[in-house]
Every structure is written in structure tokens, then in C-alpha cells.
Amino acid sequence: MSPSSISSAPESTPKQDQLIGYCRSNGLRHPAFQVVSDRRGGRTAWSCMVNVGGREIHARFWYDSPYVGSAREDAAERALQVLGQIPTPAGPQPAHFQQQQRAVYRNGFGAVHG
Numbered sequence: 225m226s227p228s229s230i231s232s233a234p235e236s237t238p239k240q241d242q243l244i245g246y247c248r249s250n251g252l253r254h255p256a257f258q259v260v261s262d263r264r265g266g267r268t269a270w271s272c273m274v275n276v277g278g279r280e281i282h283a284r285f286w287y288d289s290p291y292v293g294s295a296r297e298d299a300a301e302r303a304l305q306v307l308g309q310i311p312t313p314a315g316p317q318p319a320h321f322q323q324q325q326r327a328v329y330r331n332g333f334g335a336v337h338g
Contacts, residue, residue: 235293237293237296237297237300238297239297239300239301239304240255240257240296240297240300242300242304242309242310243255243274243276243300243303243304243309246304246307246309247276247277250277252276252277253277255274255275255276255300255303256274256275257272257273257274257296257299257300258272258273258274258275259271259272259292259295259296260272260273262286264286267288268289269286269287269288270286270287270288270289270291270292270295271283271285271286271287271295271298271299272292272295272296272298272299273299274296274299274300274303276303276307279303279306281299281302281303281306282299282302283295283296283298283299283302284298284302285298
């Protein structure tokens with residue numbers, strides 16, 4: 225697994241915004257996201273981890289490059305769950321992952337499970 229070299233500034237998403245707000249209201253540093261990659265066969269899978277208050281929290285899934293933003297949102301959502309700010313879902317997958325999977329079957333690419 226290696227850190228990414230993506231240079232563009234990522235767009236903020238609802239869970240990332242919520243996590244930033246949590247950090248701000250609790251006197252913690254801004255959450256530090258790190259996108260990572262892993263070469264798998266002929267493809268590269270992408271995931272994300274976020275450091276919040278000295279805790280490193282990993283996204284649940286690995287994604288194809290067009291979905292790196294989903295990896296960041298996945299890590300933010302997982303961090304909010306670990307911090308007790310949102311409940312852990314009873315179902316097996318978060319909604320944004322299910323939506324992505326529908327695109328996978330239409331387009332033939334998408335998330336890669338770790």
C-alpha cells in the first residue's frame with residue numbers, strides 16, 4: 225500500500241463536513257485524509273485513511289480511481305461511527321457504495337474489495 229500522488233484538491237462531502245465540524249467543536253485538529261493505492265493484478269485499487277485526534281481510521285472498501293472521492297467519504301463515515309457520532313449501519317454496505325455498485329454492473333468497473 226502506498227500514498228497517492230493525486231494533486232487536485234478533493235471536494236468536500238457531507239460526512240467529511242460533519243467530521244470537520246466534530247473536530248472543530250471538540251478542539252481537535254482538522255482531520256487528515258490520506259489516499260492510498262494498492263496494485264492488484266493489472267489494476268490499482270484506492271482507499272483512504274483519516275487521522276482524527278491521533279487515531280488512524282481506515283475506509284471499509286477499496287475503489288477504482290474514478291471513485292477516490294467515495295473512499296474519502298467512506299473513511300469519514302467510518303470515523304464518525306468510531307467516534308460515536310453516527311450509528312453503525314445494520315446493513316452490510318453504506319448507501320453510497322450500493323449506488324456505486326449499480327454503476328459497476330452498468331459500466332464494468334468500480335469498487336474492489338480488500
